[in-house]
Amino acid sequence: MTNFHETQISKTRKIAGYTISILASLMILMGGVMKVIGAAEMQANFAKLPNFGDKLFFIGALELILLSLYWTPKTMNIGFFLLCSFGGGIIVAEIVSGGMPIAGIMVSTLFYVGTILRKPTLSGLNI
Numbered sequence: 001m002t003n004f005h006e007t008q009i010s011k012t013r014k015i016a017g018y019t020i021s022i023l024a025s026l027m028i029l030m031g032g033v034m035k036v037i038g039a040a041e042m043q044a045n046f047a048k049l050p051n052f053g054d055k056l057f058f059i060g061a062l063e064l065i066l067l068s069l070y071w072t073p074k075t076m077n078i079g080f081f082l083l084c085s086f087g088g089g090i091i092v093a094e095i096v097s098g099g100m101p102i103a104g105i106m107v108s109t110l111f112y113v114g115t116i117l118r119k120p121t122l123s124g125l126n127i
Contacts, residue, residue: 003073005118017117024110025071028063028083035060048097062086077122080115087111
């Protein structure tokens with residue numbers, strides 16, 4: 001059976017991994033919901049991006065789909081890799097809009113660290 005964590009990790013590592021992963025997931029969930037409902041702040045941010053203003057709903061729905069893949073045990077690995085890729089897109093969008101990519105780097109790092117704490121074999125380093 002597929003799990004959200006590997007059995008050989010310590011309880012402390014498991015709790016830290018879940019805490020960090022949930023924190024990152026809540027950030028993506030909040031952003032996705034705000035995009036899907038079309039919040040004015042999100043529309044203003046997307047207006048700064050060339051050719052992205054009309055794709056607000058699609059990107060929000062994509063965030064929510066990727067989160068559901070990530071938190072489904074059988075699709076967690078592919079959801080993790082897709083969310084890492086999506087985090088790169090967040091960073092690029094923040095740079096293109098003229099801002100600092102702090103939020104994108106933070107979310108991407110939290111997803112990676114939280115998941116690798118729970119599933120160290122995904123890193124390929126077995127740390």
